[in-house]
Amino acid sequence: MSENVERVLFTEEMRKTHTILIPDMLPRHFKLIAAIMRNYGYKVELLQNCGAGVTENGLKYVHNDSCYPAQLVIGQFIDAIKSGKYDPRNVALMLTQTGGGCRASNYIALLRKALARAGYPYIPIISLNFSGLESNPGFKITFSLLRKLVYAVLLGDLMMRLVNQSRPYEVVKGSADELADSWTAKLADKLVNEKGYNYKKVRKEFYNIVNDFTALECVRVPKTRVGIVGEIYVKFSPLGNNHLEDFLVEENCEPVFAGLVDFAMYCVYNSIADYELYHRDKLKKIAFSMAYKYLIKKQHHIDEALTSTGVFRGFCDFDHTRSLIDGYIGIGMKMGEGWLLTAEMLELIDDGVNNIVCVQPFGCLPNHIAGRGVIHKIKQLHPEANIAAIDYDPSTSPVNQHNRIKLMLANMETGKSEEETNTSDTREPLSV
Ligand code: SF4
Structure with missing residues (x-):
């Protein structure tokens, strides 16, 4: 079989008919991102399937010298499609593309080949990227959505940090996760539906979230x-x-x-390093320096909120x-x-x-x-x-x-x- 697989676009009409499946990479962040996208009118589902079926499908449809994350991500998609839970004619798959030199930029090509081999060449794939790689007429990252995705990353980092520092000490098992889940639902609604819900309000919310976690019943005995x-x-x-x-x-x-913000700052800083090391694109360096400063400032804001009650360690x-x-x-x-x-x-x-x-x-x-x-x-x-x-x-x-x-x-x-x-x-x- 030919390895050149035709690209299937995610069209405007598919927004109404297709469920977009997202792999379970960062549960805390992706729950919020999925909820925001739902409020934007997309049908989205965060995959939770695991077990032998995922690895078996990964090994079957991805070349066995590909890195393990590629096998797992693609295996999870194909396992979900085969599960009977979804109509394969009405699903689309979403993957992130970093745009770097590593294989993560090429997972989409691997996924297309795997889908074709598994008998689903008609399933559209949506690339979630911020570097102008692939685009689809039915999925547009508008400035408003982008802003909310950035807030989701900041809020996801904050909640992940709070859950990690609360879960080992919680008195009621599962209470830290429950609190984070209830905040996720509230935030997704506010981010999309509340008029004028801007960064000033999000920053205030950092403190409200930290206060709620501070009030969670915990026994903070020292742990490793x-x-x-x-x-x-x-x-x-x-x-x-x-x-x-x-x-x-x-x-x-x-x-x-x-946090995930650290990874974002690493990616952004690498474009600055490209100029410093190889004298590439000065304009790009100026733009990325601004983005870097923006992220540093935002992480400081999370840090100030995290440490404000004296219970949690910051970044x-x-x-x-x-x-x-x-x-x-x-x-x-x-x-x-x-x-x-x-x-x-x-x-x-x-x-x-x-x-x-x-x-x-x-x-x-x-x-x-x-x-x-x-x-x-x-x-x-x-x-x-x-x-x-x-x-x-x-x-x-x-x-x-x-x-x-x-x-x-x-x-x-x-x-x-x-x-x-x-x-x-x-x-x-x-x-x-
Ligand atoms: S860093 Fe690159 S090689 Fe390593 S797992 Fe991720 S995509 Fe694969």
Whole structure:
């Protein structure tokens, strides 16, 4: 069969007839984005299907040397379409495209081929991108929608941070998630339907949300904080990381993530770096410098709200985080998560979070270089760091991954290094 697959457009008429399926990458953020899109008149559903069907379809329809996130995202789509829950003639699929040099920019082509092989060449794919890659007549990112998507990212970061710092201590199990869900519904409605709901009001809302979480019944006994860094999909998606966050909470730990805004600032800063390193496009540099300053300012606003009641920890200053990579990795290393991955590990250590899980998906060369590749150097200069690089691929069992993490946590107590306990390969079963 020919590998050239015709592109099917998402037309204006399809807005009324088609349900847009979105992969479950960042549950907290994507719930809000889906709710906003619904209020804009799109029929949207955030996929929640998981299990063997997802990996089996990923392996069947995506080339097996493609990176694991590609297999999972495409597998989740095809598994959902085959489930019988949707009419395949009336669904469209939405994927993000970063526009960078990494494979994430090419997932759309892989998805088209996979759909054709699975017998659904007529399903339209919508690219969610901000770099002018693909567009569709039925889906337009207007200035008003873009503004709301930016607010959704800021609010998603805030709620993710609050849930992570509340869930391990909540008295009523599930209450932190419930509170975040009720805020998500309220915010989606206000963002779309309330006249004059501008950034000034959103900023006020930051404080209202923080106050509500401060009032949540919690017993804040000290717990081990464990940082999670790595490739963006596997880091945030419970499907990608086998519910790592839940596992850490069950192990009496508090998971610590950087926000999605950090990733956005990393992408924006890379265009500034292009000018600094290669003297590319001065106008682009000026525009991206403005966007960078905008995001820095917005993250400071979230930070001020987060720390206002004295209960929650805020975000690290991104300029400081960026400066930490000096001597470890260059700013030109910007494929995948690139220098950001190294920076996030150093930021955690700088913040006293010495236990770090570095999630490494199969087939992800850039993140193996910027993640596993720098751990030795980090440990040389920060002997207190307790970092475990954990592999994620379709054949690795969650039991092995969890054992590795338990061993890492045990190392924290004994003070042993990863090399001493020989935990470098997740594929061998380990008992602790
Ligand atoms: S960063 Fe890694 S996992 Fe993500 S698209 Fe690139 S190669 Fe794949």
